[in-house]
Amino acid sequence: MRVERLAIIGCGLMGGSFALALRSLDQVGTVAGYSASANTRATALALGVIDEACESVAQAVTGADVVLLAVPVQATEVSLRAMAPHLGAQTLLMDVGSTKCDVVAAARATLGSALSRFVPAHPIAGKEMAGVAHAEAALYQDRQVILTPLAETDSALAARAQALWEAVGSRVCRLSPEAHDAAFAAVSHLPHLAAFALVNAVARQPEGAQYLALAGPGFRDFSRIAASSAAVWGDILLVNREQVLHQSQLMRAALAELEAAMSAGDSARLRALIDEASQTRSRWRLGGQPTDL
Amino acid sequence: MRVERLAIIGCGLMGGSFALALRSLDQVGTVAGYSASANTRATALALGVIDEACESVAQAVTGADVVLLAVPVQATEVSLRAMAPHLGAQTLLMDVGSTKCDVVAAARATLGSALSRFVPAHPIAGKEMAGVAHAEAALYQDRQVILTPLAETDSALAARAQALWEAVGSRVCRLSPEAHDAAFAAVSHLPHLAAFALVNAVARQPEGAQYLALAGPGFRDFSRIAASSAAVWGDILLVNREQVLHQSQLMRAALAELEAAMSAGDSARLRALIDEASQTRSRWRLGGQPTDL
Numbered sequence: 001m002r003v004e005r006l007a008i009i010g011c012g013l014m015g016g017s018f019a020l021a022l023r024s025l026d027q028v029g030t031v032a033g034y035s036a037s038a039n040t041r042a043t044a045l046a047l048g049v050i051d052e053a054c055e056s057v058a059q060a061v062t063g064a065d066v067v068l069l070a071v072p073v074q075a076t077e078v079s080l081r082a083m084a085p086h087l088g089a090q091t092l093l094m095d096v097g098s099t100k101c102d103v104v105a106a107a108r109a110t111l112g113s114a115l116s117r118f119v120p121a122h123p124i125a126g127k128e129m130a131g132v133a134h135a136e137a138a139l140y141q142d143r144q145v146i147l148t149p150l151a152e153t154d155s156a157l158a159a160r161a162q163a164l165w166e167a168v169g170s171r172v173c174r175l176s177p178e179a180h181d182a183a184f185a186a187v188s189h190l191p192h193l194a195a196f197a198l199v200n201a202v203a204r205q206p207e208g209a210q211y212l213a214l215a216g217p218g219f220r221d222f223s224r225i226a227a228s229s230a231a232v233w234g235d236i237l238l239v240n241r242e243q244v245l246h247q248s249q250l251m252r253a254a255l256a257e258l259e260a261a262m263s264a265g266d267s268a269r270l271r272a273l274i275d276e277a278s279q280t281r282s283r284w285r286l287g288g289q290p291t292d293l
Numbered sequence: 294m295r296v297e298r299l300a301i302i303g304c305g306l307m308g309g310s311f312a313l314a315l316r317s318l319d320q321v322g323t324v325a326g327y328s329a330s331a332n333t334r335a336t337a338l339a340l341g342v343i344d345e346a347c348e349s350v351a352q353a354v355t356g357a358d359v360v361l362l363a364v365p366v367q368a369t370e371v372s373l374r375a376m377a378p379h380l381g382a383q384t385l386l387m388d389v390g391s392t393k394c395d396v397v398a399a400a401r402a403t404l405g406s407a408l409s410r411f412v413p414a415h416p417i418a419g420k421e422m423a424g425v426a427h428a429e430a431a432l433y434q435d436r437q438v439i440l441t442p443l444a445e446t447d448s449a450l451a452a453r454a455q456a457l458w459e460a461v462g463s464r465v466c467r468l469s470p471e472a473h474d475a476a477f478a479a480v481s482h483l484p485h486l487a488a489f490a491l492v493n494a495v496a497r498q499p500e501g502a503q504y505l506a507l508a509g510p511g512f513r514d515f516s517r518i519a520a521s522s523a524a525v526w527g528d529i530l531l532v533n534r535e536q537v538l539h540q541s542q543l544m545r546a547a548l549a550e551l552e553a554a555m556s557a558g559d560s561a562r563l564r565a566l567i568d569e570a571s572q573t574r575s576r577w578r579l580g581g582q583p584t585d586l
Binding site: 124125143144146173179182183184186187188190191192193194195196197198199200201202203204205207208210211212214215216217218219220221222223224225226227228229230231233234235237238241244245247248250251252253254255257258259262263265267270271272273274275276277278280281282284286 | 417418436437439466472475476477479480481483484485486487488489490491492493494495496497498500501503504505507508509510511512513514515516517518519520521522523524526527528530531534537538540541543544545546547548550551552555556558560563564565566567568569570571573574575577579
């Protein structure tokens with residue numbers, strides 16, 4: 001399981017935390033890192049997250065037995081194209097993106113024969129503070145990681161990917177890329193969309209600032225995800241827009257039901273709809289074991 | 294400030310916690326409690342929350358210098374009617390309801406000359422677990438309490454109400470009942486409505502259970518309030534339905550803007566809308582000081 005040379009492409013929170021987690025387990029030899037920004041590379045080196053600050057993707061991945069791609073969405077394809085000719089014949093390549101169909105399409109377009117060594121991954125982990133300065137060895141502890149291997153994927157490398165994520169403390173499940181994107185449109189992208197909409201709707205009113213000053217713990221928790229990065233979430237919502245728009249329509253329909261019960265003064269119906277949600281949410285537990293889709 | 298005889302009408306989480314808070318400060322003589330359920334009265338007595346378990350509202354409020362009404366919404370009017378003839382000439386009456394225009398209307402319909410001694414109150418405090426067994430002296434610590442005194446309200450009693458809530462650790466602000474209900478439609482009732490709608494929309498899909506098993510911390514926090522009581526929230530949403538329906542329309546419009554940017558593939562517009570929400574939420578702090586509306 002030990003990694004001799006880990007290359008992290010994108011020295012940020014996600015890549016940096018993966019490197020630190022393997023280091024804390026003494027399961028990595030050398031960590032090579034590439035970021036487009038020389039400043040970021042220098043910071044990652046100074047913090048001891050990486051051992052080698054590389055000036056190109058090619059340099060970082062050369063000789064690596066494991067490559068973790070952890071760049072913003074718009075840099076995915078160019079990074080894959082840059083590394084493809086330099087990936088070793090046994091090198092495991094993974095990403096950490098929040099959407100999977102787009103990454104798989106980019107991989108098919110760029111990787112050629114290296115496609116079989118790519119195991120797309122989505123760790124359900126993060127923090128509101130991005131950047132390598134916030135990287136920590138425990139980020140993936142007790143989190144879920146979804147792997148979406150392809151028909152072409154080498155099964156030994158998929159097993160190695162799973163073993164690595166389990167080593168850093170995560171629980172792994174496997175989905176198809178399509179099932180992944182449909183599921184996360186519902187349970188992640190839609191809540192973000194709704195939180196953005198609600199915060200904008202409240203704040204734009206003439207009394208919005210005064211209303212917000214009165215908000216309590218319910219609003220705090222509901223709206224926490226509305227503070228997320230516009231760059232990251234603009235990309236996620238666009239990349240997965242068909243699924244997200246579908247989920248948004250389902251939510252509008254559920255909202256219309258509640259509104260109709262209110263308008264009709266139908267207390268029994270309104271309570272039944274709320275009770276449905278309340279029972280669902282009361283039964284729900286973080287990290288419940290999914291069956292494979 | 295000391296209360297000689299406190300009557301709590303409704304021995305639950307809210308009323309019980311108020312009694313315990315004054316007890317912990319040694320600022321109350323006797324606590325009389327009434328609940329419709331004999332079981333609840335016995336529990337409150339056994340837990341030391343009340344000193345006298347009363348079999349009627351009249352018995353509990355007789356001789357009390359402070360009365361706290363903390364019953365479910367549908368019991369408000371009947372409780373006010375029962376206590377009106379028995380309230381002392383200097384007795385301060387408060388409630389703890391989440392909506393204020395309905396309580397004020399019930400008070401106008403029932404209290405007669407005692408109306409001037411009523412100071413409507415809404416403590417922004419609570420827990421997911423209701424009932425006197427969950428009452429605690431610290432419930433109101435560092436929380437906001439909104440008072441909505443009327444034109445008729447005795448100003449000395451409004452000042453006493455404020456002093457009592459400050460004594461138990463709360464920050465007090467004053468709003469009109471109408472401004473209160475408009476504000477809480479936006480920052481409390483709308484988030485609940487949206488959370489109920491989203492949980493129902495996700496769970497009802499054929500793959501809903503599998504999707505929910507994949508949900509992470511973002512979903513956990515966003516949907517926490519969806520676990521709220523159907524009885525309590527059905528009443529709140531119905532009582533304040535005009536304001537809540539108005540807020541829901543504003544949220545639908547904000548959602549439509551986001552959806553339009555996604556459909557058009559307009560990344561700049563989508564990021565601008567998300568950034569607006571992100572900046573608002575990043576600046577927001579729990580318990581920010583509101584200016585009086």
